[in-house]
Amino acid sequence: MLVDAQNAFADDTLDELVLRTQQGDQVAFAALYEQCHRRVYALCLRLLADQAHAEDACQEVFVQLWHKISQFNGQSRFTTWLHSVTSNIAISYLRKHKNWLQKVVSIENSGMDEAGIALCGDLNGLDKLILRLPERARLVFVLHAVEGYRHEEIATMLSMAVGSSKSQYHRAKKLLQEWYEND
Amino acid sequence: MTKSNFDEFLAKGLEQKNNPEQMPEPQKSLWPGVEKAINSAPHSSIDSESRATRSGAWRNLSAIAASTLIGMCAVYFSMKPPEQNPVVQMSAYFEQQKQTLLVQYGSQPALTNDWQVQLQELEQAEQAIKTALENDPENAALLQMLAQVYQQQLDLINRVHQPRWQQI
Incomplete structure (x- = not known):
């Protein structure tokens, strides 16, 4: 070896x-x-x-x-x-x-816009797309796909159901694929 | 583009996640801030204590009022069904708070004569934001603005009815 x-x-x-x-x-x-x-x-x-x-x-x-x-x-x-x-x-x-409004009415932060991404310097293609994801989908995708956490662990970390973690992961993948194919 | 192209792109991107050359870098040096924080933690806590002691009575009262409002908002909204429109939820809660204050201060003289004009101006701003929200009910920036205008109205009503000794 x-x-x-x-x-x-x-x-x-x-x-x-x-x-x-x-x-x-x-x-x-x-x-x-x-x-x-x-x-x-x-x-x-x-x-x-x-x-x-x-x-x-x-x-x-x-x-x-x-x-x-x-x-x-x-x-x-x-x-x-x-x-x-x-x-x-x-x-x-x-x-x-999170401000009080986001806490009480659960408004989800949208991802970063093109201008914000450009300010972050040289990013690879995947990072550019990850930053565009809405908050919950982004957190789950990064923790699962990038950091290797299991959905059960993510559910505890983010105080959400295991099923929600899985569905946010699929949502993230779908959005990433859509953006990748359209860009 | 095909699915296999995307899978390849994803696999390649994830493979490079910890490659130093592929990692984003902060735009400014962060070390001086870290160094300062680890060397001066006890001083900064003393500073913040003395700052807190110096703050005026009105600032304290405002802080209490704001935290009460936020706490009450949290309780109020947690009891509402989650699918309800956020504008409707927020407006209903605000109206209730505003009417309570107006009744509470009803017989008390105000410190300025033009506070109702100021209140009307804020109400006009509220209406303009609500109209914009009709077209885009989930717009977070507009919802924030509406919340701010509501907060300003409550602050104004409170401020003009505070006894003079509290106006430090």
Whole structure:
């Protein structure tokens, strides 16, 4: 079996940085930020579909990471743990920033428009389409297809029925296909 | 384009999800904000406490009123059937609140003479937004505007009937 040396090396370095950060080394934490901020920001952007909110949430993730990194026990890969922390923070960010009107009449936020997507810089084709999805379909699609969560887990995370998670996933796929074929 | 093209596109896109070169990047550097937050967390909480202490009585009263309204809205709407039109739900709730306030302040002198003119202007804005909503009842931006105009009306009625000692 071939060994992916580059990834193995990257993981070793990351493990060292995590260990040093757990010991309170802020220089190591800055290096950890350098290595991981793009994946954290990408996930925040996919979930929140708003550049400014994604930047805020990304900062919040790293602030909480600094305080909670001692809770990482090494039983899973650090990046897996980081993605799960990021997903939870982004979802709670979304809840906190809903205004009272959206909370009481359940208005669903539509996805990002073309102008907003253009401001996000160089995105790949799939990311451009994901950001256009309406909120619930986007959250489920990102958590299931991109992050690999099961519908049962998503239902708990988003406080929705398992069936709703499945139907939002199909809705998302249908919209993505429609846009892909028409663009 | 065919379904298999789309499946291929999807598979390729998902394969590249964690490829650093394919990941979007923030438009500004986020590290200075993170660094500041992790180094100054205790100070910022002290600052916010002192800010809260300095705020005036009217600000506190407004905050209480706003949170009460939001809380009552949440209870009110949670009891309504979900399929009901949001404009109808919101308007019914607002009318009830407005009438309660007008009855409550009925015998109390107002602090300005032209508050009813101001209220009429807000009512005209309310009508204009409602007309626009007839064509697009689910438009989130219009619903937000309607909610703001309703809130402004309640704030105005409250403000002009506050006793003078509360007008700090």
